[in-house]
Amino acid sequence: MNDQKNLLSIKNLTIHYKTGGNIVHAVDNLDLDLGHGETLGFVGETGAGKTTTALGIMGLIPNPPGKIINGQVFFKGEDLLKKKHKEMRSIRGKEIAMIFQDPMTSLDPVMNVGDQIAEMIRIHEQITKDKALEKAEVMLETVGIRKDRSKDYPHQFSGGMKQRVGIAIALACNPKLIIADEPTTALDVTIQAQVLELMKSLKEKYDTSMILITHDLGIVAEICDKVAIMYAGNVVEYSDKNSLYLNPLHPYTNGLFQSIPDIEKDVDKLNTIKGLAPDPTNLPKGCTFHPRCPKALPVCSEKKPDNVMVEPNHYVKCFLYN
Amino acid sequence: MEENLLEVKNLKKYFKTKKGLLYAVDDLNFTIKKGETLGLVGESGCGKSTAGRAILRLHEPTSGHVIYEGKDITKYNSSELKNIRKKMQIVFQDPYSSLNPRLSVSEIIAEPLYVNKIYKSKIENENRIREVMDIVGLEERLINSYPHELDGGRRQRIGIARAISLQPEFIVMDEPVSALDVCIQAQILNLMNELQEKFGLTYLFISHNLSVVKHVSDRIAVMYLGRIVELAESDKIFKKPLHPYTQALLSAIPIPKVNISREKIILEGDVPSPINPPPGCRFYGRCRFRQNECKKEIPELREIDENHFVACRLL
Numbered sequence: 001m002n003d004q005k006n007l008l009s010i011k012n013l014t015i016h017y018k019t020g021g022n023i024v025h026a027v028d029n030l031d032l033d034l035g036h037g038e039t040l041g042f043v044g045e046t047g048a049g050k051t052t053t054a055l056g057i058m059g060l061i062p063n064p065p066g067k068i069i070n071g072q073v074f075f076k077g078e079d080l081l082k083k084k085h086k087e088m089r090s091i092r093g094k095e096i097a098m099i100f101q102d103p104m105t106s107l108d109p110v111m112n113v114g115d116q117i118a119e120m121i122r123i124h125e126q127i128t129k130d131k132a133l134e135k136a137e138v139m140l141e142t143v144g145i146r147k148d149r150s151k152d153y154p155h156q157f158s159g160g161m162k163q164r165v166g167i168a169i170a171l172a173c174n175p176k177l178i179i180a181d182e183p184t185t186a187l188d189v190t191i192q193a194q195v196l197e198l199m200k201s202l203k204e205k206y207d208t209s210m211i212l213i214t215h216d217l218g219i220v221a222e223i224c225d226k227v228a229i230m231y232a233g234n235v236v237e238y239s240d241k242n243s244l245y246l247n248p249l250h251p252y253t254n255g256l257f258q259s260i261p262d263i264e265k266d267v268d269k270l271n272t273i274k275g276l277a278p279d280p281t282n283l284p285k286g287c288t289f290h291p292r293c294p295k296a297l298p299v300c301s302e303k304k305p306d307n308v309m310v311e312p313n314h315y316v317k318c319f320l321y322n
Numbered sequence: 323m324e325e326n327l328l329e330v331k332n333l334k335k336y337f338k339t340k341k342g343l344l345y346a347v348d349d350l351n352f353t354i355k356k357g358e359t360l361g362l363v364g365e366s367g368c369g370k371s372t373a374g375r376a377i378l379r380l381h382e383p384t385s386g387h388v389i390y391e392g393k394d395i396t397k398y399n400s401s402e403l404k405n406i407r408k409k410m411q412i413v414f415q416d417p418y419s420s421l422n423p424r425l426s427v428s429e430i431i432a433e434p435l436y437v438n439k440i441y442k443s444k445i446e447n448e449n450r451i452r453e454v455m456d457i458v459g460l461e462e463r464l465i466n467s468y469p470h471e472l473d474g475g476r477r478q479r480i481g482i483a484r485a486i487s488l489q490p491e492f493i494v495m496d497e498p499v500s501a502l503d504v505c506i507q508a509q510i511l512n513l514m515n516e517l518q519e520k521f522g523l524t525y526l527f528i529s530h531n532l533s534v535v536k537h538v539s540d541r542i543a544v545m546y547l548g549r550i551v552e553l554a555e556s557d558k559i560f561k562k563p564l565h566p567y568t569q570a571l572l573s574a575i576p577i578p579k580v581n582i583s584r585e586k587i588i589l590e591g592d593v594p595s596p597i598n599p600p601p602g603c604r605f606y607g608r609c610r611f612r613q614n615e616c617k618k619e620i621p622e623l624r625e626i627d628e629n630h631f632v633a634c635r636l637l
């Protein structure tokens with residue numbers, strides 16, 4: 001089980017939320033691998049369970065209402081789900097860091113940004129406050145913010161700059177793995193390009209692995225090596241980026257690609273995936289996508305499809321390929 | 323398609339703030355033809371929503387004119403304005419906060435009908451509500467539901483149903499799909515297209531998503547800090563962007579394809595403050611080609627190529 005080839009290896013992860021007598025199947029028997037230095041794009045519709053998976057890895061599922069029901073999360077060969085709270089606290093930030101969608105969730109509004117970065121460094125390193133502040137200023141410059149702004153508070157920065165401060169905090173301790181949850185959704189395209197460029201270069205410099213959560217297949221094409229397509233709590237397709245973009249297999253993946261307007265082609269009507277994402281408290285039997293699938297077979301409503309390798313490093317869960 | 327439905331002339335909207343005058347919309351000029359979709363793009367805070375609202379006089383313009391079917395509506399009194407609003411509607415950015423949570427679906431859609439006393443009987447009202455719900459693809463069973471019970475796509479359909487209930491001619495679509503997932507976004511864009519064909523609607527379509535704007539617009543106006551920097555037919559803007567800002571904006575769109583090579587223009591710095599902006603070109607601080615003369619005065623929008631307008635001194 002001790003899969004050292006991968007930095008992160010998730011097996012059968014199942015996470016539920018209890019709400020008003022119902023059980024939300026947020027993450028449903030999920031498997032996922034991430035190699036050293038790799039960037040994985042984690043893509044899916046709203047409610048697919050992307051953030052829940054990330055919080056599961058970080059040991060931050062709010063309990064109640066959330067609970068990890070089953071599974072293992074191997075990080076450097078050790079199961080994080082077996083770690084004590086205290087051990088997890090020292091792993092978070094130092095080994096695994098998270099960048100949140102809304103930069104304000106990770107920033108403290110009443111502390112200046114230099115102090116915030118320094119504090120993060122001091123949790124994990126035994127150094128003086130002055131040394132930590134010096135390091136914090138270096139981090140700010142790394143993300144393209146002048147160090148003379150380190151005494152400024154979050155509200156004095158624009159959205160893009162706040163997001164860069166969030167990145168500086170995440171990178172402060174040189175983590176092995178960064179989980180970025182839609183880090184650029186709140187940003188404009190030109191600022192987004194700045195932030196993505198920055199993340200790409202920092203990742204190369206420090207050889208960090210990254211999970212990038214997004215529903216923008218354009219961003220994935222630009223900075224990821226691998227892609228996992230998530231639907232209703234499960235990874236339905238997992239592949240090298242090129243193989244997925246050149247030859248998408250799962251009908252859901254195809255539907256996603258077809259619903260994006262193509263700037264190089266003019267069409268009157270966009271293709272859409274019919275219907276809505278399933279009710280997570282009452283997932284369909286068999287393949288969870290079958291009620292919306294244009295290619296559904298009789299078997300799809302009865303059995304769950306296995307994960308099959310169609311090409312090297314390209315896996316899909318769909319009866320069309322069984 | 324030749325007749326102008328709407329003409330915006332020297333439209334300005336300034337806000338007084340503690341730090342000084344905020345130039346949200348600063349001298350906009352454009353026309354929209356009947357049946358056309360004009361896309362309005364630009365970064366957050368550049369004044370797109372303010373422009374949309376000032377055109378409908380939901381914000382009172384600081385100065386300038388909005389000519390609708392040949393008449394200057396900035397001069398209208400409140401009863402004239404109420405009449406013209408039947409023809410000019412708006413769909414708001416955020417389907418989560420723009421609908422009154424205490425009203426049911428039918429009440430939200432019916433509100434403009436009541437306010438304008440369109441129908442005499444309750445039955446007629448009911449019928450119209452059902453009719454527009456059907457047009458926008460809302461299931462009849464949802465008639466007594468409340469917004470919080472519905473997903474984002476259905477909420478945005480309510481916003482559209484409400485906007486079309488009075489059979490308007492012109493609709494400002496203020497980022498109607500920005501809060502939605504790609505799948506639901508595609509459904510709503512198709513719906514807007516169908517409605518436009520069916521009822522001959524004219525749209526001002528505001529968005530910061532350039533692929534979406536390209537998909538829906540006949541012409542596109544690019545805004546930067548309160549001003550239009552480039553205006554041309556969609557294809558022209560995408561094939562041959564002339565303003566340095568438009569060029570950077572287009573090069574930054576992430577394209578969902580592999581094995582394409584593209585040069586990205588990464589801009590320096592952040593969007594500057596719209597409060598008391600310095601004289602000269604607003605894009606000066608981030609422009610790759612800036613020259614000293616650009617600091618002196620604001621470049622006017624000029625026709626550089628046929629129907630292709632650009633505000634840049636360097637052309």
Ligand SMILES: Nc1ncnc2c1ncn2[C@@H]1O[C@H](COP(=O)(O)OP(=O)(O)OP(=O)(O)O)[C@@H](O)[C@H]1O
Nearest residue numbers: 017019024026045046047048049050051052065280
């Ligand atoms: N604290 C919670 N209590 C109850 N249900 C929750 C909670 N957090 C998430 N859920 C539910 O779990 C499911 C997965 O949610 P999650 O936030 O992981 O999705 P996501 O893929 O990150 O979506 P998005 O793209 O909208 O961020 C959803 O049905 C959601 O409503």
Ligand SMILES: Nc1ncnc2c1ncn2[C@@H]1O[C@H](COP(=O)(O)OP(=O)(O)OP(=O)(O)O)[C@@H](O)[C@H]1O
Nearest residue numbers: 337344346365366367368369370371372373530596
């Ligand atoms: N009521 C107001 N009072 C003061 N300033 C305002 C007001 N409304 C908008 N502004 C300011 O005017 C400028 C333009 O805002 P506007 O909402 O029009 O931008 P936008 O282009 O629609 O941005 P977004 O893409 O974020 O919706 C911003 O600087 C904003 O802060």
Ligand SMILES: [Mg+2]
Nearest residue numbers: 050051052181
């Ligand atoms: Mg999420």
Ligand SMILES: [Mg+2]
Nearest residue numbers: 370371372415
């Ligand atoms: Mg706006």
